[in-house]
Amino acid sequence: MDSDxxxxxxxxxxxxxxxxxxxxxxxxxxxxxxxxxxxRGSSHGRSRLFRSGTSxxxxxxxxxxxxxxxxSELEQETxxxxxxxxxxxxxxxxxxxxxxxxxxxxxxRDLPYETLDAATLRSRYPQHHVTDGDVGVLDPGTGVVxxxxxxxxxxxxxxRAGAEVRTGVRAVDIAERGDRVEVRLSDGSSVSGSQVVVxxxxxxxxxxxxxxxxxxxxxxxxxxxxxxxxxxxxFTSDVFPVFTRELGDVTGWGAPVIDEYGVKIGLHDQAGFExxxxxxxxxxxxxxxxxxxxxxxxxxxxxxxxxxxxxxxxMITLTPDERxxxxxxxxxxxxxxxxxxxxxxxxxxxxxxxxxxxxxLDEQPTVDPSPFDPTRYTHQKEAVQ
Ligand SMILES: Cc1cc2nc3c(=O)[nH]c(=O)nc-3n(C[C@H](O)[C@H](O)[C@H](O)COP(=O)(O)OP(=O)(O)OC[C@H]3O[C@@H](n4cnc5c(N)ncnc54)[C@H](O)[C@@H]3O)c2cc1C
Numbered sequence: 001m002d003s004d005x006x007x008x009x010x011x012x013x014x015x016x017x018x019x020x021x022x023x024x025x026x027x028x029x030x031x032x033x034x035x036x037x038x039x040r041g042s043s044h045g046r047s048r049l050f051r052s053g054t055s056x057x058x059x060x061x062x063x064x065x066x067x068x069x070x071x072s073e074l075e076q077e078t079x080x081x082x083x084x085x086x087x088x089x090x091x092x093x094x095x096x097x098x099x100x101x102x103x104x105x106x107x108x109r110d111l112p113y114e115t116l117d118a119a120t121l122r123s124r125y126p127q128h129h130v131t132d133g134d135v136g137v138l139d140p141g142t143g144v145v146x147x148x149x150x151x152x153x154x155x156x157x158x159x160r161a162g163a164e165v166r167t168g169v170r171a172v173d174i175a176e177r178g179d180r181v182e183v184r185l186s187d188g189s190s191v192s193g194s195q196v197v198v199x200x201x202x203x204x205x206x207x208x209x210x211x212x213x214x215x216x217x218x219x220x221x222x223x224x225x226x227x228x229x230x231x232x233x234x235f236t237s238d239v240f241p242v243f244t245r246e247l248g249d250v251t252g253w254g255a256p257v258i259d260e261y262g263v264k265i266g267l268h269d270q271a272g273f274e275x276x277x278x279x280x281x282x283x284x285x286x287x288x289x290x291x292x293x294x295x296x297x298x299x300x301x302x303x304x305x306x307x308x309x310x311x312x313x314x315m316i317t318l319t320p321d322e323r324x325x326x327x328x329x330x331x332x333x334x335x336x337x338x339x340x341x342x343x344x345x346x347x348x349x350x351x352x353x354x355x356x357x358x359x360x361l362d363e364q365p366t367v368d369p370s371p372f373d374p375t376r377y378t379h380q381k382e383a384v385q
Contacts, residue, residue, distance in 0.1 A: 002027070002180075002191075002192055002193070003026075003027045003028055003029045003164075003191065003192075003193040003194070004021075004026035004027045004028060004193065004194050004195065004361075005017075005021040005026055005027075005028045005029075005193060005194070005195050005196075005197060005357065005360055005361070006028070006029045006030075006031065006181070006183055006191060006192075006193035006195070006196045006197070007021065007028065007029070007030045007031070007196075007197045007199060008031050008171045008174070008183065008196065008197070008198050008199065008200055008207065009031070009032065009033075009198065009199040009200040009201060009203070010030045010031070010032035010036060010151070010155055010165070010167075010199075011032075011041045011042065011043045011151060011199065011201050012042070012043045012147065012150070012151060012199075012201075012345065012346050012349035012352075012353075013199040013201075013338045013340055013345070013349045013352045013353045013356065014030065014032070014197070014199030014200075014338075014353065015030075015036075015150070015151040015152075015154035015155045015158070015353065016067075016070070016154050016349055016350040016351075016352065016353025016354060017197045017199055017338070017352075017353035017354070017356045017357050018030040018154065018155060018158040018163050018165070018353070019074075019154040019155070019157050019158040019161070019163075019353070020353055020354040020356075020357040020358075021158070021163065021197075021357045021360075021361075022157070022158040022159075022160075022161035022162055022163040023157075023158075023161055024357070024361065025161075025162070026361070027162075028158070028162075028163045028164070029163070029164045029165075029166065029191060029193065030155065030158065030163055030164070030165045030166070031166050031169060031170075031171050031183070031185070031191075032165070032166070032167045032168075032169075033167075033168070033169065033170040033171075033186075033203075034167070034168070035167050035168065036151060036152055036155050036165075036167060037147075037148040037149075037151045037152045039283065039312070040278075040279070040281070040283070041201050041202060041278070041315065042201050042202060042314060042315050042316060042317065042341055042345075043147045043148070043151060043201075043346060044147065044148060044222075044312065044314065045147065045222040045264075045312055045314060046146060046147070046148065046258070046259060046261065047144045047145070047146060047147070047255050047258060047264055048144070048145050048147050048346035048347060049088070049142070049144065049145075049242050049253060049255060049347065050064065050067075050068070050083050050142060050143045050144060050145040050242075050346075050347045051064060051088055051139065051142045051242070051347060052064055052065065052068070052088075052106075052111060052139060052141030052142055053088075053102055053105050053106035053109075053111050053113060053139045053141070053142070054102075054105060054344065054347070055090075055098055055101035055102045055105060056101075056105070056323070056344065057101075057105055057108075057371075058104075058105050058108035058109055059367075059368065059371040059372075060105070060344075060348065061105050061106070061108070061109045061111070062109070062351075062367045062368070063347075063348035063351040063352065063355075063367055064347050064348055064351070065109075066350070066351035066354070066366055066367050067347060067348055067349065067350035067351040067352075068083060070350040070351065070354060071083055071145070071150060071350055074150075074153050074154065074157060077157065078153050078156075078157075080149060080153060081146075082145060082146055082149055082150045082153065083143050083144070083145045083146075084143050084144050084146075084237060084258065085140075085141060085142070085143035086142070086143045086144060086237040086238075086240075086241050086242055086255075086256060087138060087139065087140050087142055087143070087241035087242070088138070088139040088141075088142025088143070088241055088242040088243070088244075089125065089128075089136050089137070089138050089139075089241045089242070089243045089244075090102050090136065090137045090139075090243070090244045090245075091121065091128060091130065091134055091135070091136045091243065091244070091245045091246070092134065092135065092245070092246035093133050093134060093135070093246065094133055094134070094135040096246055098244065098246050098251070099135060099137050102137050102139070103115075103137060106139065111139070111141065112140060112141075113137055113138060113139050113140070114137070114138040114140075115135060115136070115137055115138075116135065116136035116137075116138060117135060118130050118131065118132050118133070118134045118135070120136075121134060121135075121136045125240075125241075126234070127234050127235065127239075127240055127301060127303060128243070128245065128300060128301070129247075129299060129300050129301070129302070138241070142241070142242050143242060144237070144242060144255050144256075144258060145346060145347060147346055150346075150349075150350070154350070154353075166185075169185050169186055169187050170185065170186035171183050171184070171185060171186075171200075171207060172184050172185065172186050172207075174196055174198070174207065174208065174335060176333065176334055176335065179194065179334075180192045180193070180194065180334075181193055181194070181195065181196045181334045181335060183196060194334065195334050195335075195336065195360035195361070196334060196335045196336070196360075197336045197337075197338065197353075197356045197357060197360055198335060198336070198337045198338065199338045199353065199356065201278075201315075201317060201341055202217045202275070202278035202281075202315045202317050202341070203278050203279075204317065204337065204339050205217075206278070208335075208337065211329070211337060211339075212329060212377065212378055213319055213320075213325045213329075213337075213339055213374050213377050214319070214320055214377070215317050215318065215319060215339060216274055216317070216318045217274065217275045217278055217315055217316070217317050217318075218272060218273065218274055218275060218315065218316050218317075218318065219272040219273055219274075219275055219281060219313060219314075219315060220266070220272065220313075220314050220315060220316045220343065221266070221272070221285050221289050221290065221293070221311055221312070221313060221314065222264065222266065222311060222312045222313075222314050223264070223265060223266065223285070223290055223293050223308040223310070223311040223312075224261040224262040224263065224264050224265070224308060224309055224310045224311070225262050225263050225265055225297050225301075225304045225305060225306065225307075225308060225309060226262040226263075226304065226305050226309050227257075227262070227263070227303055227304055227305070228303050228304065228305055231303035231304075232257075234303055235256055235257050235262075235263050235303075235304070236256060236257055237256040237257070237258060239256075240256040240257075240263075241256070242254070242255050242256070244268075245300055247296065247299060247300060250267060250269070250292070250296055251267065251268040251269065252265060252266065252267050252268070252293070252296045252297075252300060253265070253266055253267075253268065254266065261309070261310050262309055262310070263301075263304060265293055265296065265297055266293060267292055267293050267296060268343075272289060275315060278315055281313055281314075281315055282313050283312055283313050284313065285308075285311035285312065285313055289311075290308045290311060293308065294306050294307060294308060316341055316342065316343040317339065317341040317342065318341075318342050318343070319339060319342060319377070320377060322342045322343070323342065323371070323372070324339070324340040324342065324345070324348070324352070324371075324372040325337070325339040325340070325372060325373075325374035325377070326338050326339070326340055326352060326355055326356060326359070326369060326372040326373075326374065327359055327369060327372065327373055327374050327375070328359065328374075329374055329375060329378070334360075336356050336359045336360045337374065338352055338353070338355075338356045339374065340352045340372075351366070351367055354366060355367055355369055355372075
């Protein structure tokens with residue numbers, strides 16, 4: 001089989017890349033080691049926060065906006081809802097960089113938001129514990145994205161547009177030979193393509209042992225909490241926006257009830273131990289792993305039972321500066337790597353996949369790729385030597 005573009009890994013970024021390639025009418029093949037929308041990588045758990053104004057900077061606001069557009073098109077094609085906009089609330093001490101970073105990123109792209117003082121926060125969002133020095137920033141464009149649905153619909157759209165998809169088979173080696181790239185598969189066969197997009201998430205360094213961007217894979221935990229009896233109406237998506245809350249030295253985030261699992265709550269620095277073999281990450285969660293998020297829940301939400309009702313192991317993949325690395329490592333290389341997780345990547349993944357394909361096909365990119373240039377780490381290393 002000979003393709004123009006081979007996409008390895010059909011999770012968040014890879015499913016989007018395959019859809020982008022197929023839409024361009026090129027011969028494309030997607031390879032996924034498990035099944036589509038599985039629960040063994042970084043993209044399971046029914047919801048991810050979709051922030052239109054992300055505190056990471058305006059370049060990430062652009063990626064999120066482009067992802068929203070791409071998912072809207074997919075929603076129109078399929079009649080399914082991938083993103084539900086419920087608003088997003090950041091709450092922190094008035095002087096916190098969290099608030100100034102969110103405002104700066106939104107100001108840079110002229111996005112609307114509202115600033116709320118402690119009294120207004122208390123009257124509009126009585127679910128939250130608010131102290132006198134707190135300020136809130138409300139971003140009306142934020143919501144919840146459904147990861148498994150987005151992945152499944154992207155792969156189906158890619159198939160409809162002509163993509164070939166192989167699941168249950170692992171890419172074990174990638175070798176550039178002249179003007180082709182050969183990919184050896186775990187079933188003993190090989191495929192070749194003109195360009196390869198690697199979207200292997202937590203497995204990136206395993207598949208590309210010579211990949212020079214140092215990546216660390218960490219365990220992270222997804223957990224859900226139930227409202228106390230009689231308080232269920234306080235946590236539905238019409239009254240309880242997605243939130244980020246700085247409380248002392250802990251930053252928690254969460255989403256309203258969208259299914260029977262309840263209110264989803266996590267901690268920004270909840271990322272646990274480093275994982276050597278992503279395939280061995282335990283889906284089950286030990287009670288000690290939930291202690292800090294349960295303490296956060298108890299301190300922040302009087303109306304939630306602070307004992308996780310459901311929890312799942314997951315993984316995040318971090319670059320050294322926790323920013324995305326998207327592109328080729330050498331100008332002549334035919335391999336484009338999307339090392340873009342870093343714990344906040346789902347909301348950007350549709351745009352990241354498209355960007356990977358635009359780089360592979362030497363197209364004018366929709367979003368400026370320069371802030372995500374993976375060679376910056378090599379340059380930094382050279383400068384130090
Ligand atoms: C607890 C937690 C909470 C999060 N919260 C948010 C949030 O609120 N908002 C947000 O935007 N982001 C969030 N994220 C981050 C987001 O989920 C990730 O950035 C995103 O899912 C990563 O997508 P990916 O495509 O890089 O990886 P994945 O979706 O894991 O895809 C990689 C795919 O490659 C496949 N693969 C790997 N190697 C091979 C191979 N050799 N051959 C074939 N297939 C291969 C894997 O099986 C997998 O399907 C969170 C992550 C975690 C863990």
